[in-house]
Amino acid sequence: MAALTFCGANWAANLVQNPSFESGLANWTTSSTPANQCSWQALGNNVTTNPYRSHNSDQPTDGALALITDSTSTAAVCKVYQDVTLPAAGNSTLNLAAGYKVWDRDERGAPNCGVKVEVTDTNGNLITTVYQATATNRAALAPQPAVDLTAQNGTTVRIIATATSCLDNGWRGVAGVTLDNVVLNNTSVAAPAAAAAVTTPVPTLSEWALLSCAALLGGLTCWQSRRRAVRPH
Numbered sequence: 001m002a003a004l005t006f007c008g009a010n011w012a013a014n015l016v017q018n019p020s021f022e023s024g025l026a027n028w029t030t031s032s033t034p035a036n037q038c039s040w041q042a043l044g045n046n047v048t049t050n051p052y053r054s055h056n057s058d059q060p061t062d063g064a065l066a067l068i069t070d071s072t073s074t075a076a077v078c079k080v081y082q083d084v085t086l087p088a089a090g091n092s093t094l095n096l097a098a099g100y101k102v103w104d105r106d107e108r109g110a111p112n113c114g115v116k117v118e119v120t121d122t123n124g125n126l127i128t129t130v131y132q133a134t135a136t137n138r139a140a141l142a143p144q145p146a147v148d149l150t151a152q153n154g155t156t157v158r159i160i161a162t163a164t165s166c167l168d169n170g171w172r173g174v175a176g177v178t179l180d181n182v183v184l185n186n187t188s189v190a191a192p193a194a195a196a197a198v199t200t201p202v203p204t205l206s207e208w209a210l211l212s213c214a215a216l217l218g219g220l221t222c223w224q225s226r227r228r229a230v231r232p233h
């Protein structure tokens with residue numbers, strides 16, 4: 001999951017484990033309030049959640065799976081998070097895709113329903129809000145604006161998504177948050193290029209870009225050599 005800009009200017013590694021939910025909920029911690037009212041699933045496109053069956057999943061923005069939460073039709077607060085320790089140096093940047101589901105019988109507005117994705121410290125103190133949506137303002141899973149976390153360097157931050165279901169004028173609203181491709185890069189941490197080559201036999205798009213750069217640089221070097229060779233002394 002190395003973030004690689006064109007021509008390899010940035011090899012920063014993603015500090016998030018299982019960042020794209022391709023390994024289900026591995027490395028992520030969940031909580032349900034009250035207990036046992038929530039589900040968290042990694043699903044492909046247009047799959048109905050289980051066991052509560054309130055939502056249909058969106059197209060993942062990365063890989064084959066994306067996270068989607070669901071809850072019973074009672075009011076419930078469902079959380080999922082991962083703690084990440086930032087190095088002291090470099091620039092730290094968080095990118096992720098998020099979206100909002102709500103099942104609102106009779107579409108009465110679900111005013112108390114909502115979801116949010118936040119960065120907090122490990123005591124739950126808010127650092128910044130990455131994404132939020134409320135009421136019946138549903139939104140498909142989509143990339144959100146990048147968040148600069150460089151000021152948190154040297155600390156452990158918590159990337160946490162919360163879905164709050166609601167009792168909407170007596171009609172129950174069930175909220176779900178979707179999440180995919182959670183990338184927290186720090187520029188002082190280099191991605192293991194050799195490991196990427198071993199585990200990825202077919203070059204990825206980024207690697208093709210790098211290979212193209214290498215070819216371009218090689219061609220340029222040849223051209224300069226020839227220029228020097230024919231230049232009169």
Ligand SMILES: [Ca+2]
Pocket residue numbers: 020021022060061062063064065066180181
């Ligand atoms: Ca994914």
